[in-house]
Amino acid sequence: MCGIVGYVGPRDATGPLLEGLHRVEYRGYDSAGVAVLHRRRGQDAELRVHRTAGRVDDLEASLPARWRGTPGIGHTRWATHGEPTVANAHPHTDVSGRIAVVHNGIVENADELREKLAADGVVTTSDTDTEVIAHLVAAAFDDGAPDLEQAVRRALSRVVGTYGLAVLDAGHPDRVVVARNGSPVLLGIGEREMFVASDVSAVAAHVSQVVYLDDGELASVTADGYRTFTLDDRATEKRPSEMDVAELEDSERGEHEHFLAKEIAEQPRAISQALRGRIEERFATVHLGGLNMDVREARAYRRVTVLGCGSAWFAGELGAQMIEDLARMPARAESASEFRYRNPVVEPDTLYVAVSQSGETADTLAAVQELQRKGGRVIGVVNVVGSTIARQVDGGIYLHAGPERSVASTKSFTSTLVAFALLAVHLGRMRDLSPADGRRVLDALAALPSQVQDVLDTERETGTVAAVAAELATRESVLYIGRRHGWAVAREGAQKLKEVSYVHAEAYAAAELKHGPLALVGPELPTVAVVPDDDLFDKNASTLAEIRARRGPIVAVGHRDVPNAGRTLVVPRSEPELDPVLLSVPLQLLAYHAAVALGRDVDRPRNLAKSVTVE
16 A cells, blocks of 8 residues: 556646645555556557656656656555565566556465466566566456456456456557555546545646546546446446635645644644534534434433544544543544454444545555445544545534644544543533533633644744653654543554654553552663643652652643643643643644754654554
């Protein structure tokens, strides 16, 4: 996997392909390639393929002179099968050099297919699972497939697994055929030209309407339009959707050195956007029309289960706490990647909430589908409009945080917490949450943007967090701790430090420290402690005393100076339910500055992808 781009039209495809690949770089990748059909007057089309193990800039710089052609397909690859080498980069071709394929997903029966191809005399040249698809398409032509559409259909009938793919054929130089099963594919409708992509950002500069394929669908795309159909060759009706211009604003870095810094700075605006139009002052509640639930339905639910992966899971843990605190409904959060593999008891009176910034997370999507197969009601908390999970769930809340191009989640994380606060108030006001408590939380939500801005302004003026980060960047490992709300904040903070700086970090519940991890504490292991000024403040201070007694360096994040901490990063106080939003911001800055100090690729950390569409 990672990013697919395709173009069919009168222009040289090279420009749109490279531009689209640059726009999906934020998803993370380790190699890139393009394929175009080049035609000389009076001659058949010739397939040209160029690949590199490296960045899109490297691909562009190494393209041969007079590299031209149309249509074309391109890909940025995040390695799943085989190392990031030129041989393993996409596009992959058949033996004759007629067929080119780019693919996101996993071909689960690739080894079996490779053995059958070898028995037929086909020699593969890569370690990837994708290459077998190109050979299967070619074999379908050998077996009498009349056109590219039928050849792709026959090839995919032999494939077990997930795919979002695009196929180019020198024998059909007027089209690209795409298919989807578990990995996103969309069509962009231009003026006498068409685009295909795995991510709407790849085509947003050229089109205002898109068509999202569903699982099991294929499309034949020409410059004049498209035709969609299923694997068993039944025609489907797909209407274009208008793109939300607000969601597709130009994502340039501007004055910021990195997208991660830009997106941390955009959090006040992102929180404001998440709140816009959703507050009902008169009744001290909120309006969430996207849930598609009336009051009677909402009151029928007795408990809530939240599912997510990575930062979405940690946000879900905080969201579950908000729902318990405000709506007085039993609520818990669970890793979607674990949930999908067990046999969960799906109860009709449980509301399930799927959280995913991209809306394409494979593990979370699989959990949603399993729940729906068993009759569960699932709503989504998603940032990307029109994404797979957003279309799969029964209703939900869009974050409207805007494009997030850095792999590490920041503004979508805090916006998710805001969305959960809205959901908690919405459910609570239907139950036992008083108007006074509803208004208390809504007033605190309204104050959040300016409070987050205060945290960012303070760091800009003092550089305190950057100084702490420079020290932590010299250490091999960092311990993060917290209690209750602070525990999930600590887990997210440790995640950020690991993924962007590559410094090992581990988070523990503060009360668990004495049950094992205290053995690690000493002068070489710094601790970052999340210590809000709440009823557990003294207990947290006592835990820090245990660390200090063992000469462990301590950095605290809290509302006032914390006893026993060497330094405290102070943030404004909100209501207890919303303090995690403010406590998270210094930890984001800490990870960012540590990564910068170490010279890391801040926006595209090694081995990671923004949208994880494989297991």
